[in-house]
Amino acid sequence: MPEYAERFRAERFRECLLAWYDANRRDLPWRESSDFYRVWISEVMLQQTRVEAAIPHYLRFLERFPAVGVLAAASESDVLAAWSGLGYYSRARNLHRAARIVAASGTPDSFDAMRALPGAGPYTAAAVASIALGLPCAAVDGNVVRVASRLSNDASPSESPAVRRRFAELAERLLDRSRPGDFNQAMMELGATVCLPAGPRCAACPVEAFCAARAAGTQETLPARKPRAEVRQVALNLLLRVRIAPGGSREVFLVRRGGGESRLAGFWEPPSVEIPPDGARRIGVFKHQIVNDRFQVAVWLHPDPLVEPLPDGRWFAAPELSAVPLGGIARKAVASLEKAGDTPLFDIGQ
DNA sequence: AAGACGGGGTA
DNA sequence: TACCCAGTCTT
Numbered sequence: 001m002p003e004y005a006e007r008f009r010a011e012r013f014r015e016c017l018l019a020w021y022d023a024n025r026r027d028l029p030w031r032e033s034s035d036f037y038r039v040w041i042s043e044v045m046l047q048q049t050r051v052e053a054a055i056p057h058y059l060r061f062l063e064r065f066p067a068v069g070v071l072a073a074a075s076e077s078d079v080l081a082a083w084s085g086l087g088y089y090s091r092a093r094n095l096h097r098a099a100r101i102v103a104a105s106g107t108p109d110s111f112d113a114m115r116a117l118p119g120a121g122p123y124t125a126a127a128v129a130s131i132a133l134g135l136p137c138a139a140v141d142g143n144v145v146r147v148a149s150r151l152s153n154d155a156s157p158s159e160s161p162a163v164r165r166r167f168a169e170l171a172e173r174l175l176d177r178s179r180p181g182d183f184n185q186a187m188m189e190l191g192a193t194v195c196l197p198a199g200p201r202c203a204a205c206p207v208e209a210f211c212a213a214r215a216a217g218t219q220e221t222l223p224a225r226k227p228r229a230e231v232r233q234v235a236l237n238l239l240l241r242v243r244i245a246p247g248g249s250r251e252v253f254l255v256r257r258g259g260g261e262s263r264l265a266g267f268w269e270p271p272s273v274e275i276p277p278d279g280a281r282r283i284g285v286f287k288h289q290i291v292n293d294r295f296q297v298a299v300w301l302h303p304d305p306l307v308e309p310l311p312d313g314r315w316f317a318a319p320e321l322s323a324v325p326l327g328g329i330a331r332k333a334v335a336s337l338e339k340a341g342d343t344p345l346f347d348i349g350q
Numbered sequence: 351a352a353g354a355c356g357g358g359g360t361a
Numbered sequence: 362t363a364c365c366c367a368g369t370c371t372t
Binding site: 047048050088090091094118119120121122123124142145159197 | 366367368369370
């Protein structure tokens with residue numbers, strides 16, 4: 001009877017979590033009521049913003065715009081001014097647009113209606129729907145992803161949409177349908193204060209007994225992320241042939257690994273160069289790296305032409321260079337070369 | 351799928 | 362000083 005056992009476990013989980021929440025819940029300004037407008041404003045403010053940072057702005061904002069009608073009637077610049085210091089100003093612009101929609105057509109009464117408002121994604125729609133409307137929607141923010149990954153001891157990369165869906169389904173299964181708003185806030189508060197990214201305080205955790213990661217001792221390693229793009233530390237040289245003048249194409253140089261431990265470590269840079277006599281004028285600065293077995297090339301236009309033979313004169317074949325995925329910078333550089341009448345040809349030296 | 355968005359907090 | 366944080370929207 002695995003289903004029955006599962007249901008029983010989920011029920012116990014809810015009891016433990018909510019008992020902990022009831023005993024430890026913080027008094028926050030937006031918890032004084034479950035008023036839709038106040039909950040909504042707080043959830044938008046709390047996107048990418050810490051509770052402590054949001055509180056003073058929240059209080060000021062509500063004083064300035066005490067009800068949705070006031071917000072809807074305000075000018076955008078007034079709203080932006082009240083938002084100043086919070087960052088991500090598109091949140092304020094979306095909120096303002098959404099306020100006009102709510103003022104005109106009424107408070108949303110479902111997850112879908114909430115989700116349709118500008119600035120309300122899956123998280124915000126679920127949070128407001130559960131806290132203000134009492135609807136059984138699981139709100140999955142970064143905290144909940146961390147808690148869910150540890151409860152299930154699931155080391156799949158947490159930024160993949162499919163994996164996030166799995167964690168959301170777990171949260172949905174655990175959700176207390178009679179107190180969805182409290183349950184969601186309890187999960188998030190657990191993640192923020194106990195189930196910490198580093199150094200989780202398992203001894204203080206109300207649901208330790210339900211945690212598969214804790215049982216396996218893997219809690220510190222979760223949630224897992226996509227494997228870091230791997231830069232192969234191999235002396236690969238890339239030959240680019242660039243058509244420079246009406247005369248034809250010219251082979252140009254290449255690149256060596258950039259040094260240092262900085263952001264550019266692992267990229268490849270051209271050696272210092274001299275200007276060739278034939279007036280080759282516009283050669284890019286090239287950086288490339290092997291990322292997950294794919295060649296990536298970035299090309300910067302450089303005011304000074306550069307050409308230099310490789311010191312050792314050796315070339316290595318780069319696989320499928322003509323199919324190299326160019327990043328945004330490289331595409332811009334190539335487009336710029338083409339606009340200037342120079343057709344870049346990519347070729348493989350050997 | 352990947353990057354922009356903006357502050358503040360932290361190594 | 363530079364990196365990190367993590368929802369939503371855009372491309």
